[in-house]
Amino acid sequence: MTSYLEFEKPLAELERRISELRTAADQDDVAVDIDAEVARLEKKARDQLASIYKSLTPWQKTQVARHPSRPHFGDYIAHAFTDFVPLGGDRAFADDQAIIGGFATLDTPDGGVKVMVIGHEKGNDTQSRLKHNFGMGKPEGYRKAIRLMEMAGKFGLPVVTLVDTSGAFPGVEAEERGQAEAIARATEACLNLPVPMVAAIVGEGGSGGAVALASAERVLMMENAVYSVISPEGCASILWRTAEKAPEAAEAMRVTAQDLKQLGVIDSIVPEPLGGAHRDPVAAAKALGKAIADELGKLSGMGADKLRDARASRFLKIGSLA
Amino acid sequence: MSWLNRVRQRIPFVAKRDTPDNLWQKCRKCQEMLFTKDYEENLWVCPRCDDHGRIGADCRLGQVLDAGYEILPSPTVKEDPLKFKDSKRYTDRLKTARNNAPHPDALTNAAGSIEGRKAVVGVQDFGFMGGSMGMAVGEAFIAGVDRAVTEGCPYIIFTAAGGARMQEGILSLMQMPRTTVAIQRLKAAGLPYIVVLTDPTTGGVTASYAMLGDVQIAEPDALIGFAGQRVIQDTIREKLPEGFQRAEYLLAHGMIDMVIHRKDLRDRLASVIDYLMAAKQAA
Numbered sequence: 001m002t003s004y005l006e007f008e009k010p011l012a013e014l015e016r017r018i019s020e021l022r023t024a025a026d027q028d029d030v031a032v033d034i035d036a037e038v039a040r041l042e043k044k045a046r047d048q049l050a051s052i053y054k055s056l057t058p059w060q061k062t063q064v065a066r067h068p069s070r071p072h073f074g075d076y077i078a079h080a081f082t083d084f085v086p087l088g089g090d091r092a093f094a095d096d097q098a099i100i101g102g103f104a105t106l107d108t109p110d111g112g113v114k115v116m117v118i119g120h121e122k123g124n125d126t127q128s129r130l131k132h133n134f135g136m137g138k139p140e141g142y143r144k145a146i147r148l149m150e151m152a153g154k155f156g157l158p159v160v161t162l163v164d165t166s167g168a169f170p171g172v173e174a175e176e177r178g179q180a181e182a183i184a185r186a187t188e189a190c191l192n193l194p195v196p197m198v199a200a201i202v203g204e205g206g207s208g209g210a211v212a213l214a215s216a217e218r219v220l221m222m223e224n225a226v227y228s229v230i231s232p233e234g235c236a237s238i239l240w241r242t243a244e245k246a247p248e249a250a251e252a253m254r255v256t257a258q259d260l261k262q263l264g265v266i267d268s269i270v271p272e273p274l275g276g277a278h279r280d281p282v283a284a285a286k287a288l289g290k291a292i293a294d295e296l297g298k299l300s301g302m303g304a305d306k307l308r309d310a311r312a313s314r315f316l317k318i319g320s321l322a
Numbered sequence: 323m324s325w326l327n328r329v330r331q332r333i334p335f336v337a338k339r340d341t342p343d344n345l346w347q348k349c350r351k352c353q354e355m356l357f358t359k360d361y362e363e364n365l366w367v368c369p370r371c372d373d374h375g376r377i378g379a380d381c382r383l384g385q386v387l388d389a390g391y392e393i394l395p396s397p398t399v400k401e402d403p404l405k406f407k408d409s410k411r412y413t414d415r416l417k418t419a420r421n422n423a424p425h426p427d428a429l430t431n432a433a434g435s436i437e438g439r440k441a442v443v444g445v446q447d448f449g450f451m452g453g454s455m456g457m458a459v460g461e462a463f464i465a466g467v468d469r470a471v472t473e474g475c476p477y478i479i480f481t482a483a484g485g486a487r488m489q490e491g492i493l494s495l496m497q498m499p500r501t502t503v504a505i506q507r508l509k510a511a512g513l514p515y516i517v518v519l520t521d522p523t524t525g526g527v528t529a530s531y532a533m534l535g536d537v538q539i540a541e542p543d544a545l546i547g548f549a550g551q552r553v554i555q556d557t558i559r560e561k562l563p564e565g566f567q568r569a570e571y572l573l574a575h576g577m578i579d580m581v582i583h584r585k586d587l588r589d590r591l592a593s594v595i596d597y598l599m600a601a602k603q604a605a
Binding site for chain 2: 178
């Protein structure tokens with residue numbers, strides 16, 4: 001059962017008619033040419049989907065990025081990597097399930113690349129969402145990420161991160177255990193890596209909780225992902241004094257991949273299947289996997305100092321007058 | 323300055339007053355009426371309840387540095403890069419903020435000395451758009467660090483900010499890695515990075531350069547945190563613990579090294595610098 005977003009409603013109607021026709025065709029031996037009608041409607045649906053997705057507003061993209069069926073960390077691992085070996089714990093407090101990481105082999109035509117992969121997992125149903133705390137990392141999650149990054153550096157494994165969080169968890173315990181410090185140190189750990197690092201914003205890139213895993217020399221973004229300093233609702237409730245102005249805030253903050261590419265904040269955009277990654281998670285994962293492999297290929301052979309310099313100058317350049 | 327004073331100053335035959343605008347001020351915490359001159363002499367710390375009042379860059383620099391320090395020029399950055407407009411234009415908000423401020427943005431650096439020890443000091447001014455971190459703050463931070471590296475001395479930052487400047491969107495978020503790159507330069511040069519957290523320091527500022535100091539100092543009772551208290555309360559729907567996110571609370575939870583009264587700050591900074599620079603100076 002597909003769940004339709006508000007702006008996909010015209011499509012929902014078409015797809016309902018297609019499925020009705022199909023059921024009817026299965027039930028009785030009607031003489032009319034149902035196949036032709038179905039084909040006609042399906043083409044219409046495809047065209048409509050294409051036209052809806054061609055001109056999504058920033059707020060609509062935010063809805064797509066948060067879509068309940070959007071592929072998450074686990075889906076990308078399943079379809080773009082093999083032999084995932086999860087590694088757990090920060091060795092100090094706990095094993096945060098909002099931030100997952102481990103060894104994995106990124107699929108490539110020539111047999112794969114061994115990497116350390118780290119990312120936010122939001123979960124796919126109520127039970128798993130609770131388990132993964134909706135992808136909102138706690139200090140122990142960021143500290144686990146730091147530990148894994150340092151291990152990757154020690155053993156020469158490139159680091160791949162998949163960013164998908166509405167933000168780091170805002171809670172009493174998270175504050176007590178140093179949420180801010182954990183995020184700051186994770187950002188620092190990214191910048192210190194002696195090995196190549198590619199980050200991909202796959203869904204929501206929410207504020208400090210995202211940048212802590214995205215301070216890489218190559219930052220990719222899925223076509224319908226969003227990345228921002230604060231959620232549109234949060235921005236609207238502070239600046240407009242009502243969360244209802246979120247669509248305006250999303251527009252003003254320039255949260256889309258296309259805007260961020262223009263601002264030089266991200267390096268490239270990974271096209272999603274027609275109608276968003278949630279309509280074909282396997283294809284979305286394969287497209288991302290290929291894009292990451294391409295970037296890693298370009299970075300291979302660069303020494304530690306060169307990589308750190310490239311990372312530093314990439315960020316220093318952002319927003320510069322030149 | 324009130325409009326009345328502005329008018330008064332433009333009229334040549336009205337004698338300039340040598341008393342400040344406000345002879346009396348109210349302590350924000352205990353509501354005590356304080357004689358401004360006494361309050362100032364007490365470093366803007368309430369003599370009655372010890373509340374550490376919020377102070378701007380010039381006031382702070384004067385308290386911390388030896389006389390004769392040099393204010394560093396504020397770097398120029400692209401203004402209003404997103405052409406941001408909410409209920410007001412960002413450019414208008416900036417204009418208003420600048421009309422009431424001695425410096426063009428929220429972070430001001432000075433090079434000088436603390437009891438004879440060379441230092442570059444950056445001060446964030448909460449009075450300038452809540453001290454918020456945008457491109458100007460990030461760029462000033464980097465410039466301050468660069469000057470410290472050139473001088474071969476520590477960089478000391480006094481933080482005060484609500485967080486990132488939303489009107490610069492993602493570009494304000496990018497100041498988190500950018501300032502961290504600068505801190506790595508200090509580290510590479512073997513120079514101390516000292517953070518003094520002042521009231522309030524929250525959001526993206528806390529989650530980047532405010533938490534990366536070699537030594538972390540805070541002023542008494544300063545509010546320091548990542549998430550805002552309202553956001554936390556809306557998430558967990560419980561009452562927040564007593565003293566939550568205050569300097570003493572962070573000290574108890576191991577997040578900072580010390581809480582230092584404003585009157586002792588200068589001495590303590592000098593002593594910390596002595597330890598951190600000892601080996602370098604011996605070499």
